[in-house]
Amino acid sequence: MPLHINTPLIESRPLSAIAKSTIWLKLDALQPCGSFKLRGVGHACEIHHARGAKGFISSSGGNAGLAVAYAGRQLGIPVTVVVPETTTERAKELLAMEGAKVIVHGSSWQEANQLALTLTTSSDAFIHPFDDPLLWSGHATLIDEVAELGQKPDVVVLSVGGGGLLCGVVEGLRRNGWQDIPVIAVETEGAASFHAAIMAGKPVEIEGISSVATSLGAKRVCDQAFECSTTHHVKSVTVTDQDALDACQRFLLDHRVLVEPACGAALALAYIPHALDRYDNVLLVVCGGATATFAQIQQWSAKK
Template sequence: MSEPFTITPADVEAAARRIEGHVLRTPLVPAPRLSDLTGATVLVKHENMQATASFKERGAVNKLLTLDEDERERGVIAMSAGNHAQAVAYHARRFGIPATIVMPETTPLVKVENTRSHGARVVLHGETLYESAQKARELAAAEELVFVHPYDDPAVMAGQGTIAHEMLEDDPDLEVLIVPLGGGGLMAGNAVAAKALKPSIELIGVEAALYPSFFNAINADDLPVGGPTLAEGIAVKTVGVQTLPIVSSLVSDIVLVGEDMIERAVYAYASLQHSLAEGAGAAGLAAMLKEPGRYAGRKVGLLLCGGNIDTRLLAAIMVRELEREDRIVAFRLTTADRPGLLGKVASLLGEQGANILEVSHGRLFLDVPAKGVTLDVTVETRGSAHSAAIEAALRESGFAPHRVLPRGLAGRDLAEPGR
């Protein structure tokens, strides 16, 4: 690599030596069920096993260990949507360095509280990382704090690059690395490390479709940027000045993934790999689910780069995926209102092997006869074929069923006919 990048393979190797003993060398784990799902040979680097459940510890530790004594005494400040915040706060306390973290007001509560629990002063400011960064720089200047950028810093980038260094040491036969892209620190560090160890390896970056910042910068495009995303860890509007040249030179493609694919990937990690992945952590798998044919037959390394996901959000995702797979379905039955109706429906569903989750009567709808009733029943099934068999049995029994969206379980206020 002849490009004048701000970091070199030697910087990554030095970072690996520096952070040894301070962060976990996470395992690179074969994922046979994800391999079956995608048609590739998938190996997962479990950075969600770090003490703060994300890869951010590597860059934070490398940066903190490069500070001189005066900088350590003055303290550090960082801006982050969560994982960088926790990493800086956790290791700053370990090293006896005062830490201040500026976080967007929209940061998930679990990440805010985790950061505070590590002893940092937390300042909530702005809707986006850009606004938080402005506040952090103001405080850094006013209080003479060392600014620890989450991605656009050579020491941070080199620390993140130790991931690919470890992956290719553990399995030199990897053909593709798929890396989530926010500000680019993770990809930049790992691109430099990976290309030095194996020039033929293909590097693919993944952005949330709502935040195509690198895609726009590299392709001279103008796709809109912004909006609520499950992958808030890579919801970055401004790419790194130092990371952009590396990404544009060494990364073969940038893939945009929609929220539905990110949800599917989070669910797949939980149900098939038995691992927690936040939205950004699941982005690489989301790219594979979007285009499985692209990776079929190849050995692919995925970075499960973070596992800090709100448990309520995870529960909602799990239920939504069960709905998409027709393993949770709701039927609206319209029939005459007579004694024993509910018992008959329950018996029929029991005979069909369905598990009833929710029942709702409706007697006052104007589109129902005065002596009629609607019965909304949400059931758990074994999948699409089983759901179809249950629907057929209800129809044969005269209940005139049609599908509706599960209201309570789906978090929706209104049921809608059809699917």
């Protein structure tokens, strides 16, 4: 059995009414560790476990680190997660709850990642947060589940950070014969590394992350994510932090599920009038996020 679960696919009446389209929600916020990351991370961890890995090393203070910690606990493998100084206390508490060793290092994910790589021995497996074909293959199961239900959408809407989910969804569409379905990749304006790559015609590193949607905070998307934009119909869209925060709060009211601003970025398109008018059936990936609290979302909104 895989470590992730098949998540519900439900029609959202509140969002459908606003968007004037039928909005289908793929509720990956209900994964055991709170986000879609478990699909790819769980798959990678199972593969490395089968190959004899004695430890898992990760570099993420967010959902990827939580997924590695959860997978390690389930497989009986010790986990070390290196997180940057910006990581919230809530995230560190959740990592510790899963039994992971947490090391705080550096002011950015890049610095935490550099240390994590030096800690990885020949008996360990390094689990990258987003740039690994094993992850993409695991994330593609999200589309497999939709295809098994026979619910073919006109478009898939998702959030993009480092690009792992985008790569997985495109792989899933292709392996199910749905390569004609476009993808809308949404970012907040202060974390728009994918949009920067589209504008530049190649992956580029943005100067910094100024968005509250820190789970989108990869300063450079993986090469495969950009490659997907050249071989598949992918539209890049940016929204404001306030759009994402408003979507988080409205979604909590509409569906009793709390997600973080990174997920709110994709949800925002359903709440912005006319953003999805041209599509009849929309698949919206509710990617989740376990590290944001409602109090934090309210505080961020108050500062905007």
